[in-house]
Amino acid sequence: MSKKTLANLSAADLAGKRAFVRVDFNVPVDDAGNITDDTRIRAALPTIQDLTQKGAKVILASHFGRPKGVDDKLRLTPVAKRLSELLGQEVIKTDDCIGDDVAAKVAAMSNGQVLLLENVRFYKEEEKNDPEFAQKLAANADLYVNDAFGTAHRAHASTEGVTKYLSPSVAGYLIEKELQYLQSAIENPQRPLAAIIGGSKVSSKIGVIETLLEKCDKLIIGGGMVFTFFKARGLSVGKSLVEEDKLELAKSLEAKAKERGVALLLPTDVVIADNFAPDANAQTVSIENIPDGWMGLDIGADSVKFFQEALADCKSVIWNGPMGVFEFDKFAVGTEAIAHTLATIGKSGATTIIGGGDSVAAVEKVGLADQMSHISTGGGASLELLEGKVLPGIAALDEA
Known part of the structure; x- marks a missing residue:
């Protein structure tokens, strides 16, 4: 457009x-x-x-x-x-x-x-x-x-x-500038293109995940939404956040990724807590070993390494949504590690786009905002543009 x-x-x-x-x-x-x-x-x-x-x-x-x-x-x-x-x-x-x-x-x-x-x-x-x-x-x-x-x-x-x-x-x-970065990342990216999608709910990111599965080479998923995927795989997730009505959708997204040859990557370990609080007791466990009564609030150190390796050769990365409850320092480690990883690959020429919302706050919190290629100023607008939707405020402008 x-x-x-x-x-x-x-x-x-x-x-x-x-x-x-x-x-x-x-x-x-x-x-x-x-x-x-x-x-x-x-x-x-x-x-x-x-x-x-x-x-x-x-x-x-x-x-x-x-x-x-x-x-x-x-x-x-x-x-x-x-x-x-x-x-x-x-x-x-x-x-x-x-x-x-x-x-x-x-x-x-x-x-x-x-x-x-x-x-x-x-x-x-x-x-x-x-x-x-x-x-x-x-x-x-x-x-x-x-x-x-x-x-x-x-x-x-x-x-x-x-x-x-x-x-x-x-x-x-x-x-x-927003259109230049967000649209070209989707329509004409330097490859490999990776998308990192985080946040608590699959439901709010369905459109983006579905669109990105058509466009990207690797899709990394973090944040609370991973537990809906894990439960759909038959794993026990303790009292982690799960959208019960989205289990079939999670299965179909994994199947769609496989069919399209997209590497859909989920965490291998998680930081779990005994309650939702900044000072909760915490431990790191593999995704197969989440005990009853505990909830996952961040990705673990192995997951960080796994995601870093996946991102190392990427030429374009779009990031939307945190890896954990980054408002609590104890559970911000995964999100901050991803921010540092993007800053590192950006230095070797990758285009790094922070697609609005909480990931912007996370990048600013660790002082790396100036090391990203583009930080989107729109939350909902960035998501809708990445989903391929027409934005009325832009559609109304004169054609070039």
Whole structure:
């Protein structure tokens, strides 16, 4: 899916034009309202700076949290402050995202200025993709740039609806980079291609596993979902997490891998605990020897070695989901070892893609984020793109 991007627009196309830019500034904040991680704000800087340098008037729109109507705790004021610091220029902040006050502030903008609209989800019409609301958002702009990959899988007024009223509608640099990495990893990878899929439930990753079985050479499975596979093989899993209604599916996925010649690799040993707690008693056992009353919370040292050997010759790796309960330090060892392994193979030229969600947090926790080829900013959006689904926020943009 080749889309028109901001790179296709010159200063002549943009000077003096009002650009409505959908960004994802849904950043974490502490109880006092201070931003604890500004990654998403920094990720939008290349697009914002390109527009300001080309003389556009930049109107930014984002959601923040899940408000039910106007909620003072979910205003974007702290984001405007942080963005001003990062850009080295004042960001004008409005108290609404549509209406006369917004229109007046936009009319007063000079070329190269940046304005941040209030949280678009203060209006329920945003998530309903209401055409009238989309038209009101678009009324203050000449063109549209979508750089919010994290919400590209949602057809909302500010991600899809506005494109009907603004032309051109193009992808920003962040979305362009996401598509470049995630799509080419699936459609045209350097081989061998390995996918590492973790997380607690098979059910949330079925689509991805099925798609990846068509595309990859090796599929490594970790996290809580492995116990559904083990139980399907007839092994005893103690009180580990199992999705009883997915046992047949697990069997069919293993059969499908075999049929397609894909190496589907499961852990050989696991770290088990006597309860689900950071200070639980723990021991490492082979997958055949999980005692009753114990639950698996991480992959063991042999599994790490087994997975490292499988990844050693890979030229492309996509990782989505942790190997264990990495929020508990005692059970984070497997996940952290995989992060180190990807950093190592990346140094010898492999493309390493972290596909959103918890694996991003894991890579950041061990300080290896800058050693990965690409870290996706979207959780659900990355998964849906890897599944081969059409993302409405991207489909709505102009064709290249």
